[in-house]
Every structure is written in structure tokens, then in C-alpha cells.
Amino acid sequence: MGSASVVYYIGQGFGILAVILGFISYQMKSSKMVLLFQISVCAVFSIHYLLIGAMSGFALNVLCLVRNVTYYFRGKWILKDPFVTVFFTVVMGVVGILSWQGYPSVFVIIGMMVNTVGMSFRDPQNMRKSILVSSPLVILYDVLVSSYGGIVYETVVIVSSIVGIILGRKKKKSDP
Numbered sequence: 001m002g003s004a005s006v007v008y009y010i011g012q013g014f015g016i017l018a019v020i021l022g023f024i025s026y027q028m029k030s031s032k033m034v035l036l037f038q039i040s041v042c043a044v045f046s047i048h049y050l051l052i053g054a055m056s057g058f059a060l061n062v063l064c065l066v067r068n069v070t071y072y073f074r075g076k077w078i079l080k081d082p083f084v085t086v087f088f089t090v091v092m093g094v095v096g097i098l099s100w101q102g103y104p105s106v107f108v109i110i111g112m113m114v115n116t117v118g119m120s121f122r123d124p125q126n127m128r129k130s131i132l133v134s135s136p137l138v139i140l141y142d143v144l145v146s147s148y149g150g151i152v153y154e155t156v157v158i159v160s161s162i163v164g165i166i167l168g169r170k171k172k173k174s175d176p
Helices: 003-025 031-052 055-072 081-098 104-120 122-143 148-172
Strands: none
Touching: 003 031, 003 055, 003 104, 003 122, 003 148, 031 055, 055 081, 055 104, 081 104, 122 148
């Protein structure tokens, strides 16, 4: 086994670690704790993508890490939410173009831009609905770059979002 394949398998291991951290993040009780774990998920996925040679995924996850830190501190800084959302959405597009690796990059760029807008929603139902657009695009990228952890993670996020949407609708109907 060559050193390149060892690095690739280590990268896949980081993908599995990111999936585990993602599962833990969705068990947290507060949105602040979810965001803290999501920051670690982005950091680990960044390493994962770097080691498997998926540079667009790497660059955009580093940017997602910065975005999530910014969202964690939202309301504490002078920056207003609409400005932050527009800023990160545009920067996602620019970073995606700069890290371009062919047509697979299109899926992760658009997916991460949609995810950035979705993360800005304060209504959890709208956040979940945006995931139904962003995650399938990222799954396409993950399939094309052989990110097995990414495929598992995004699939679970989609299922979790669908369950959340259904439960949210049931709760709304039962509320007076």
C-alpha cells in the first residue's frame, strides 16, 4: 500500500469521525451547543476532504467553520444578520471558484451557498427545508469525490430534517 493510499484511508477515517461528531451535535439541547459541535464537524470534514484530495470540499468547509463561528456569536457583534448571510454566500461562491476541480465542484458550491442562507434562518422549519435542497447537492459532490463519510452524514441530515419537518407540522396542528 503506497503512502498516497494510506493518506486516503486516514482521510476516510476523518470522514467517519465527522459523522460521529455530527450525530452528537444533533443530540445537544441548545442551538449554541449544536453550533459548537457543527464547528468541530466542519474542522474534521476539512481535514477529511484535504486528505482525500477534494479541494473544493476542503476550502468550503474551512469557510463553513468561520461562518458557524460567526453565527455562534450572532447578536454580539455589530454585523447584522442579512449582511453576514450575503457576505458568506458570496464568499462561498468565490472560494468555490478558486478551489475549482471540475464539474463536481458545482454541486458543493451551490449546496454550501444554499446551506449558508438556510443556516441564517431563525425558524428551525425553514432551516430544515433548506437542507432538503443543500444536502442532495453535497451528496452528489461526495459521490463524485468518494467521500463516504460525507455521503452518510448528508443522508442522515436529510432524514433528520424530514422527520423534523413532519414532527413540526404535527406539533403546529396540535397547538391551539
